Amino acid sequence: VDFADSPEEQAFRLRLRDWLEGHNPGLPPSSTSDEYWAGQAAWHRTLYEAGFFGLSWPTEAGGHGRPSVYEVILDEELTAAGAPPRPSVGYLVQGLLRHGSPEVQRRFLPGLVSGRERWCQGFSEPDAGSDLAALRTRAERQGDEYVITGHKVWTSYSDAADWCLVLARTDPEVPKHRGISAFVVPMDQPGIEQRPLPMINGITREFGEVLFDEARVDAANMVGQPGEGWRLAMTVVSHEREPGELGYVARYGKLANELVRLVGEQPHLVGAEQRRDLAWALIEVEMLRCHVSRRLSERLDGIAHGPEGSVDKLLMTWTEQSVGHAALGIGGVAPPEGEDALLKAYLYSRAQSVMGGTSQIQRNLVATRILELPTA
Amino acid sequence: VDVRLSEEQTALRDSAAAVVDSLGPRTVADLEDAGRTAQLDRAATESGWRELRAPTEDGGPLASAVEVAVVAEELGRGLADTAFVGPTLAAELRRLGGAPACEGYETVVLSADLSELARAPGGVVAAGSVVPDAAGARRALVLLPSADGDVVAALTLSGVGPGVDLTRSLGSWQGTGQVTTVPGVAGALGPDDRTRVHALGLALSSADLVGTMRGAITLATGYARDRRQYGAPIGSFQAVQHLLADAFVEMEGSHSITLHAAWAVDALAPAEALRAASAAKAYCARAARSVCETAIQVHGGIGNTWECLAHVFLRRALVSGQLLGGVGENLDRVMAAHGVVAGPRGGAGGLR
Numbered sequence: 269v270d271f272a273d274s275p276e277e278q279a280f281r282l283r284l285r286d287w288l289e290g291h292n293p294g295l296p297p298s299s300t301s302d303e304y305w306a307g308q309a310a311w312h313r314t315l316y317e318a319g320f321f322g323l324s325w326p327t328e329a330g331g332h333g334r335p336s337v338y339e340v341i342l343d344e345e346l347t348a349a350g351a352p353p354r355p356s357v358g359y360l361v362q363g364l365l366r367h368g369s370p371e372v373q374r375r376f377l378p379g380l381v382s383g384r385e386r387w388c389q390g391f392s393e394p395d396a397g398s399d400l401a402a403l404r405t406r407a408e409r410q411g412d413e414y415v416i417t418g419h420k421v422w423t424s425y426s427d428a429a430d431w432c433l434v435l436a437r438t439d440p441e442v443p444k445h446r447g448i449s450a451f452v453v454p455m456d457q458p459g460i461e462q463r464p465l466p467m468i469n470g471i472t473r474e475f476g477e478v479l480f481d482e483a484r485v486d487a488a489n490m491v492g493q494p495g496e497g498w499r500l501a502m503t504v505v506s507h508e509r510e511p512g513e514l515g516y517v518a519r520y521g522k523l524a525n526e527l528v529r530l531v532g533e534q535p536h537l538v539g540a541e542q543r544r545d546l547a548w549a550l551i552e553v554e555m556l557r558c559h560v561s562r563r564l565s566e567r568l569d570g571i572a573h574g575p576e577g578s579v580d581k582l583l584m585t586w587t588e589q590s591v592g593h594a595a596l597g598i599g600g601v602a603p604p605e606g607e608d609a610l611l612k613a614y615l616y617s618r619a620q621s622v623m624g625g626t627s628q629i630q631r632n633l634v635a636t637r638i639l640e641l642p643t644a
Numbered sequence: 645v646d647v648r649l650s651e652e653q654t655a656l657r658d659s660a661a662a663v664v665d666s667l668g669p670r671t672v673a674d675l676e677d678a679g680r681t682a683q684l685d686r687a688a689t690e691s692g693w694r695e696l697r698a699p700t701e702d703g704g705p706l707a708s709a710v711e712v713a714v715v716a717e718e719l720g721r722g723l724a725d726t727a728f729v730g731p732t733l734a735a736e737l738r739r740l741g742g743a744p745a746c747e748g749y750e751t752v753v754l755s756a757d758l759s760e761l762a763r764a765p766g767g768v769v770a771a772g773s774v775v776p777d778a779a780g781a782r783r784a785l786v787l788l789p790s791a792d793g794d795v796v797a798a799l800t801l802s803g804v805g806p807g808v809d810l811t812r813s814l815g816s817w818q819g820t821g822q823v824t825t826v827p828g829v830a831g832a833l834g835p836d837d838r839t840r841v842h843a844l845g846l847a848l849s850s851a852d853l854v855g856t857m858r859g860a861i862t863l864a865t866g867y868a869r870d871r872r873q874y875g876a877p878i879g880s881f882q883a884v885q886h887l888l889a890d891a892f893v894e895m896e897g898s899h900s901i902t903l904h905a906a907w908a909v910d911a912l913a914p915a916e917a918l919r920a921a922s923a924a925k926a927y928c929a930r931a932a933r934s935v936c937e938t939a940i941q942v943h944g945g946i947g948n949t950w951e952c953l954a955h956v957f958l959r960r961a962l963v964s965g966q967l968l969g970g971v972g973e974n975l976d977r978v979m980a981a982h983g984v985v986a987g988p989r990g991g992a993g994g995l996r
Contacts, residue, residue, distance in 0.1 A: 269647050269710045271907050277645060308922030337645040528982050535985055543984060547975040549912040550982060551923045558647075559900035582893045628882075634892055639865050640897075642880040 271339070271561060280334075281341050285316055290351040295352045297526065298484060298519045300612040304352075305473035309428065312355040312383030322381045324567075325361055329373065330381035336567035339512060340560055347521030358513035358626035360387055363504035366573070367450070367492035376431070376452055388429035389451070390420035390478055391501060397572060398629050400435075401444045401498060405480060407436035407451060409487065414438070416459070416483045421530060422623070426462040426476035430456050433504070434480070435497050448497035452489040461482030469615035503573055508624040509581035512560040512567075516584055520553045520591050522611055527598050528589075549594035554586040559583055575637035578630040585620045585627055592617030647903060649714070651683045664722030665900045675725060675810055685726050685780070694731035694749050697844070699739040709844055709909035713851035713902060718853025719965070721862075723956055725811040727751065729848060729967060730777030730784075733761070736841050737785045741796035742831030748782040751775055753799060759969040761841060763787045764823050769799060771819030776967065778815025782907060786823060786912050793832030797823045809963040810956050819937050839914035845968035846921035847909050852900040852964045853932040857895040860939035860957035864888060867943055884942060891938045894931040919981040926974035929965035936961045 273281055282418075290393040291314060294421040295307045315321040316330075323338040325331025334336075346353055352616040357380055364380070365375055379385030405418020416436050426432070432453045439447035456460070459482045494499050507513045525545055531538045563580060564570070592614040599610025635641045649657065667684040669675050688694065693715045696707040712732055719728055730751025737752060738745060753762035756772040764786045775784045778801055787794035799817065807814030833841070865888055868879030878884050905924035908917045936958035940947040947954045965971075979985075 269649060269653065269903060270906050270911075271645060271904055272911060273645060278677060291648070342647055360796075528984060529985050543979060544975060546984065547979045548927075550978055551927050551975075554920075555897045555901040555927055556903075558904040559897060561645060561647050562900045562903060565645065568646060579893050582890075583897045586897075603796045607736055628886070630891035631886040632882065634889035635879075635882075639861075639885075639888055639978050641868060641885050641888065642867065642877045644876065644880045644882075 271558075277338070277341060280338065280346060281488040284320055284342065284345045285349070287320070287383055288345060288351055291318065291351050292351040293351075296352060296370075297476060297609050297613050298607045299471060299616045300469065302471055302473040305425075305428075305471070308352060308355065309383065309386065311352050315354060316382045317416065321383075322361075324564075325358075325581065327383060328364070329361060329365065329377035331361075336512075336564040337480060337561065339515070340557070340564055343517040343521070343560070344514055344557070346515075346518035346527065349484070350522055351518070353518035353522070354515035355383065356514040356516075357381070357387065358370055359507035359510075360389065360515065362507040362571070362573075363433070363500050364491060366503050366516070367500040369492075369494060371488065372452070372491055379430075385430045386425060386428045387431045388423050388426045388455070388476075389504070390423055390432045390434040390480075391505075394421055399624060400501065401448065403428050403435055403437065403448065405434065405436045406440070407434075407438050407485075409438075412487050413484050414487055415491070416451070416453060416480045416485060418480050419477070420480070421465070421477040423462070423476045423478050424474055424623075426455070426478050427464055427473060429462075431455060432460075432478060432540070434485075435501055438494050438497075442495070445498045446495050448501070449494050450491040450497040450500045451485045452491060453480075453483060453485045453574055456485055466619065467616065469612040471612070471616075474542045488601075491502045498583050504578040506575075509577035509584075509630070510563065511556055511584040511587075512563045513578055514584075516554070516588070517557050517560055520549075520556065523591055523595060524549050524553045527594055527610075530598055538598060545590075545594040545597045549587075549591040552590040556583060573625055575633050578625075578633040579638070581624060581630045582627060582634070588617045647907070649710075653711060653714055655936070657718060659691070660693070660715045660718035661722075664690065664718050664724050664968040668722035668724050669811070669953075669956075672810075672953060672956060673699055681725055684724060687734040688724075688726045688728070689749075694728060695735055696775055697732055697735040697739060698745065703739070705736070705739060705910070709847050709906045710903070712844070712848055713906035716848050716851035717855035717858070717899075717902075720852035720960065721859040722855075723811050723859060723953070723960060726829050727777035727780060727812070729812070729845070729852070730775070730781060731945065731962075732848060733845055734785050735842065736844055737761075737787075737796050737833070740831075740833050740837040740841065741794070742829060743785075743796040743826045743899040744828040746782055749780070750798075751777045751781040751784045753784045753786045754844040754967070758963075758966040759973050761787060761838070761845075761968075763789055763794065764797060765789050767797075767823045769819065769823060771817065773819075775799075775801060775815035775817060777812055779813035784815075785826075787833065787838070788823065788825075790832060792826070793834045794838065795832045796826055796829055798826050799823055807963060808959045812963065814963065839918050840909065842968060843905070843909045843921040846918075846925040846974070847902065847905040849964045849967040850898070850921070850924045850928040853900040853928040853961055854898045854902050856957050856961045856964065857891070857898060857932050857935040858878060860936045860954065860961075861888065861891050861895060863953055863957070864942040865892070871944075878942075880917055887938050887942060891935040898924075898928040898931045915981070916986055919978065922969070922974040922977040922981070925969060926971050929971045929974070932965055933958070
């Protein structure tokens, strides 16, 4: 057990720290404004071009092939610098690495990892939320193409995406989990309309819905084999539940540090209740950082795609919502115009127990797949 | 950065698990089995677990706090009714204070609320001070303030009180005996030493809590698989599943933060080690009470009877939760470490 850096890790950390001093774009807290989302895309490219993104992914994918634990170092240094978190595309990368053909990987991974091409994820539908396998979007083969028709919702970053990883039913005759295939669909085409969905904290540049009306995709853009879509979806969502893949330790750490700074500036304005909430938020962030170190250390022998992601998702959710409550207490419910980032961070935190699979679904998975309790 | 257990640490865990699984209590009635407890005690002595913090030739401990935490977790998981916390802290005091070992094992004296190591200014230990693992201990160490620092001194124990924990004894010091100097003491503890001992105690009690949670979850999960109502195992009902899932996740988070705290005891500067340990302890103490209460709830009526082990887990968790400080003291320490001081105004509101 060693949480300390090796000499190589230490050298990397110092180089990163040095670089961050001159390159922190100083964005507002994550997901609290449209300005944040506009800036995050540029941050992705800046971070990548400096050699600090995709640290543990294979070099063929545009990554650096470093040991998994370098991601912890990145998160820690981003937190300390108050820089934006690393871009959360790891779950897509893991999905393509595990299920994509060499051709699909060669074509799509470098653009995804570098941030040159933007992606969104077309999984959920109006009638297929937690019961994702009930999805009705269909893809029909026509020559060298598939033609896609359907309706996707909760599609983050659909407004800016070049590509959408779409789950669609290619075989309606087989049981629901087996008739689904996955495609990388170009967003810029007449058959696709995307509409923003304003979130409860007012941001409009994150959430969206996408309508497919005979949209077209090259058959070569299928990820995996026909009918392999469900397995790909499970790989993607399992990694979407991992704070080590998402880089959210830096998101929460940055906000918690900001709260400490605010309270330090005006200690006489903050009561016992808010200080206690802040202490819990700091402890939860510390727990999550340690937990991610543990999970990424386990990965040093290779990646497992097991049910542990549900444990991580719940810990991550509790952390975000604990930081959210501290932000609410300290920021208050009547902030002046334009100074409402803390209130918006709180409101946004309510989404974490829903996105990527609700907390109730995660508990079902922990109970049945890890604790091996019987299913009803 | 590689926070996996080493091969040696894994072997230590497995051997502790084997002892606990064969000699620990499996039922509440087992707690009264003197033959079994004597065997467990002997195995614990032979294993050398209580001496992990004794000095090597260069003055460092025989093993790091991670090894201590690995053993503590297994002892907690199996409700091991043998002394460990007291002797481990005593070994640390002996090592840092340059005191020789005595025959048999020693323990320490804590303040009446268990939240810190007792000090004896002028040779007086406050009445009501508490002695963990008092049963069977030869003597209990206290800190005697002097011009050079805190000198390790000893209390000879008399009575042992029962306490809420059925697996470990808590003695209550009535203030009637004398503090005696330990022959051969060759040093004193400075503030940094005291800080590090405190961090060790917090990491150690956190690890015990992680194990206690793990044991309680195993017990309750097994019951939920077997117990049937409405023609189905109660573990198939989501309401029960979600209680146990939450408990498991709280335990996993506790495990991760405790691993860091245990590493920090020896690897970081004393103040940083104490901050890390305080964060872990606050997290684990809150989690453990909730997890053990869940274990009782899942057992339903039987969980509220003396014969069910669920309350033995809760009782152990309540005491471990307070050892070297509970939720409140540790939250305050975390705040202070971040430079956030108490303000005069209470209640809700916010900066604006």
